[in-house]
Amino acid sequence: MDYLLPGISAGGQYALIAIGYTLVYGILRLINFAHGDVFMVAGLMMVYATTYMPLYVSIPLVLILTAVLGFGIERAAYKPLRSSPRMSVMISAIGVSYLLQNLALYITGGLAKVYPTIKFLSETITIFGSTTRRVTVITPILVLVLVVALVLVIRYTKIGMAMRAVSKDFTTSQLMGIRINTVISATFVIGSFLAAVGSVLYFSNYPSVVPTSGAMPGLRAFVAAVVGGIGSIPGAVVGAFIVGICESLIKGIPEISIFSDAFTFLLLIVILCVKPTGIFGEKNIDKV
């Protein structure tokens, strides 16, 4: 239980990031390497926001700002490359990630920033005989609520339908009069918003933000998205929980604990080789 709880909690946080990956990939077929750094920036913004204003203002503000950041990145770095090969866009994503990290390094001066304590989240509680923080318990619940909400949005709203259409067939939906740019922007806004929520939960647990904080959780979340089947939201969530729990369990065994990240990547390679479409992914046949 001592290992399972943090695993579930980490899994929930990865899930929120992984959804951002999966949505973007579903629509643009792009691995948004900068997504992990958006997550880090959300953490940093929170650090700076709370020095000037109370929590109940700064949390919503940070969520909104992060969504705006995601929107801005898409407009500035991906939209101009819409018609170029996928590799260029991916390189652009790597460039954005590099820029965000260096910017964060410049602003923080290379020092780790301490994340503000959110009293409610970090209070200690006891559950099933093991002590933990409230955030550990709240995370999976919040994730479920958000995911259900997101699925509902995608299924029943107009923009959601448009998103589904675009992810099925980019060109045709464009021809059908769907405003592609609006859909893509919406995707980035939703993805970044969820990453910001994830960052609040994540940094409540591990309260120090450094410029590279986003890299590893980002990669793990991406692995989770692939394991679950990239492009599928439930897949991303299930994948994230698998990754989070495995990681936590491996850390509990001293002899192999250093391999927890290596295992995550091994899982990735195995899944890719055995079932490249992941658990919930759909298979596409290339047309000749």
Added chain:
Amino acid sequence: MKNILDIENVTMQFGGVVAVNNLSLTVNEGEIVSLIGPNGAGKTTVFNAVTGVYEPTNGRISFYGEKILENYPHGKMKKLYAGENRGMYTERMVKTPDRITKLGIARTFQNIRLFKSMTVMENVLLAMHVRRTSNYFTATFCLNAKEEAANRAKAEELLKAVGLYENRDDLATSLPYGKQRHLEIARALATQPTLLLLDEPAAGMNPQETEELTAFIRHIRDTFHMTIFLIEHHMNLVMDISDRIYVIDFGKLICSGTPDVVQADKRVIDAYLGVSEVD
């Protein structure tokens, strides 16, 4: 006449859709055989099955009497299979497209697929890679200079034959459409095939170009001693050039024979024009 390509009871099924249904046909040495049918009849799928791009769901394909591909419904298809001849074949033999090309089957593509960053000459030279005698090491350190020179000479000859010699240092994609089609054929010939599959070589050509192409295809057959199997929509070309014609509709063979026989067949007319509602 020797039987070169033998397609036996081939069925291609994607998910629940049967694209080619129990198709059998043969191509004999030195022949020009056409495969025609309305749009979406499954013609290109047949080509893709023969060249190893798709794995047939059921059936067998032989080349020069030797089996090159065979498959039977297995795995997920076991339940899904909607075609005929279940249980007729029990072996699975799959070859990748490059091995089939090596055996001597070359193809062109319906939507031109030239190597866009390469010159005309390089496109042809690339196709000769499959017949190389050099290995990675000797090729890198230019120990195969003789072979390379011979290949160049051969490629130049080939380009002269298709009328592209003057353009040899141009980028392949900078050529006009008709010449790109010619280059596709030249490139396929450079793999030194015995059977040439042409997928709608006259697509997008005007009547005059089509006529030239007709002559060109004959010329190829005669000078390179080639067997040709083609898909085409231009009926003039097809009727003019073909020794035999196969007609498919909805993946099923509906008629075959010489141009005259096919032209007179009612099923063919129905397939192209639709069955009249009065009957």
Added chain:
Amino acid sequence: MKKNNTSKSRLSLYCNLGALLLAFILVLVIDATHNPTDMLVKVLQKVCVYAVVAVSMNLLNGFTGLFSLGQAGFMLLGAYTCAIFIIPDEVRGQVYGYIEGGSIVHVRLPLIVAILLGGLVAALFAFLIGLPVLKLKSDYLAIATLGFAEIVRTIVTWEKLGPVTNGSFPLSKLNTFRKALEGTPFEKFSLVTPYFLIAGICIAVIVLIIRSTYGRAFKAIRDDEIAAEAMGINLAHHKRLSFVTSSFFAGIGGALFAIFQASVSAAPFTSAMTYEILLIVVIGGIGSITGSVLGSFLFIASSEWWLRGLDSGKFLGISSPVFRNGFRLVVFSVIIMIFVLFFRKGIMGTKEFDVVKIGGFFKKLFTETVPGWLKKIKHKEAADQ
């Protein structure tokens, strides 16, 4: 026409070889006149190391179209393999001081052999990992190779491997070209020259590969996999060839990196390093060898040398409080983004640096453009009259 063409290309070849020779002489002069710790020397050494790796990555990503992000992992393998065998015997025990039982390797190899071995080990691992991974489509391949590099980095630091890799402790006091050439007639030319020569040979081999029939096959795979396969190119075989070759040279680059630092630890070989190399390739131009070399030079020289002033408060004589620690990297990443967005083809595009063409460019400038302007002016005058 034809004759003209070949003689032209021959002329270009000779001219470029001449330029290369000139560069080599320049390197010799630098070696003879500079101290081992001069910034120019250090930067050029690092440029040579990065050039090899960048070109190797270009072979894979630019010429074969396989988007792989495992370069740092292969560099690490090369660096460690090489380093293990070039620790002088007298300090071996000391280097492995924290490991119970010390090092189990008691062989010491000449530098060149160790470098080659580094390349071979990287190639071997590339072969093994390539078997499953190369079947994957573009971005999946990228992420799988990235994962592989991370796995390698963890395994090397595993304490059970301590007797070989020294676990998490750096392998230090490595032999260097300078030490190896001490007392020989080449002593004077032991700074940049050996790096230049090895990098030159590696890049030359890669150029030869690209110009061979195999190189054409790689390009065909990049342009159109399906057509390439239909033309009889064995995709799996050729992708593996390219992957293994690229990794071999990345391994050699890693070995040079180890010698450059005279020590290795696993920590710097992160995905950030791969990204750096990728950005070098992009800046230089994906699909241009000379572009990658030029890119390495610009990247290393500006990030570690020219722009350093941005960090310390004074740059080009301007002082500003904005210039503080980290600003250099911000400016640098903005430059990179500008390249990625607006000069998508990089400095060279897919073209190669060619002395004759540059000569031609000048010639054209003076024989056509300038007279053209003059003519225009004259026309205008005539029209005015």
Added chain:
Amino acid sequence: MKKVIALILAALFCVSCFALTACNGDKDGDVIKIGVFEPASGSNGAGGKQETLGIQYANSVCPTIELNGKTYKVELEIVDNQSDDSKGVTAAADLVNKGVSVVLGSYGSSVSIAASPTFEDAGLAAIGVTCTNEQVTAGNSHYFRVCFLDPFQGKALANLAWDMGVKKAFTLAETGNAYDLGLAQSFKTAFEALGGTVVANNFPSGTADFSSYVATAKSEGAGVLFAPTSLTYAQLIVQTAAAQGVEFPLMAGDTWDSNVILEAAKGTSLNINVTTFYQEGANKEFDEGFKAWINGSEINKTNNGGNDIISAVSAMGYDAYFVALEAIKKAGSADRAAIKAALPGVEYTGVTGLIKFNATGDADRTVAYVKKVNTTTGLWDFVKEQGVN
């Protein structure tokens, strides 16, 4: 367009080759430069900055030096080695080219090891301030160090734990970090020699979640959790331990001696012990001066982590600066070789005690200071001086 760019670049290349000689020429006769080779970014950024602060403070206290009757100004040349081995090499070359006479640093042993050959080639002496790995000074004549070494510190800590009555220890170190593992290894050797048992555990770089590790330590029934990690992780470990209500003491080496730990542990019920180079209060004059200096500048305060608590590395940096000055005085000039030759004979009593180099170039240290976090006041409590016997 492209061609023009390419041409410009080629021209730049040629220019750059000759630019260097021009840059080198500005050696002022009345200035002696001391190089500060420290990380200001990367994983050791925080510690490196504090160490630099100590050196800067020392420079502000004593900005001149008198040699042969002439007063020279001492200038610091500070470069950021980014806690990265390969960037450290060029950073070191940068120092060499700026004409420094002696180098101080770096925080973090592996960067020091990577840069060592560069200093050696330049004939420069380097004084390690807090790099505790043996390999830094072993087998060379140009690297010195003013702090104690891993084996010493490990042994001191093992003795401390043993004296507390602990029989089983759980160690936690970052994979790939030579400092962590070196100290953990030394601790293990010493603790096992005393008769205790050690469960060693490592975590991968970038770990942010330590709950599983702390839980393992609990379930293993450890009497002490020894975690000689860098500050980034230290903070997380302290918070995790607090969250899980850990009752056994936490122990660590000099890296934990930082106000970051104090902040993290304040208000918890943890028992955190660290060994360190310097104990605040040991030298009043230094303490007050340093605090005033820190509080005098916003930038300094930020670099110190936002408050004025003196970390031991600052004190070490302060002493290292004076050791360097002593060596310059002894050498009688700013000449690199003379300073290098003079260093082994330097004896200096600084705020952290007597500094005198032995044959390998390490300062002979006999005691480490043990400090404990006072969780109510959020300050360090001095416990004792711990020897190794």
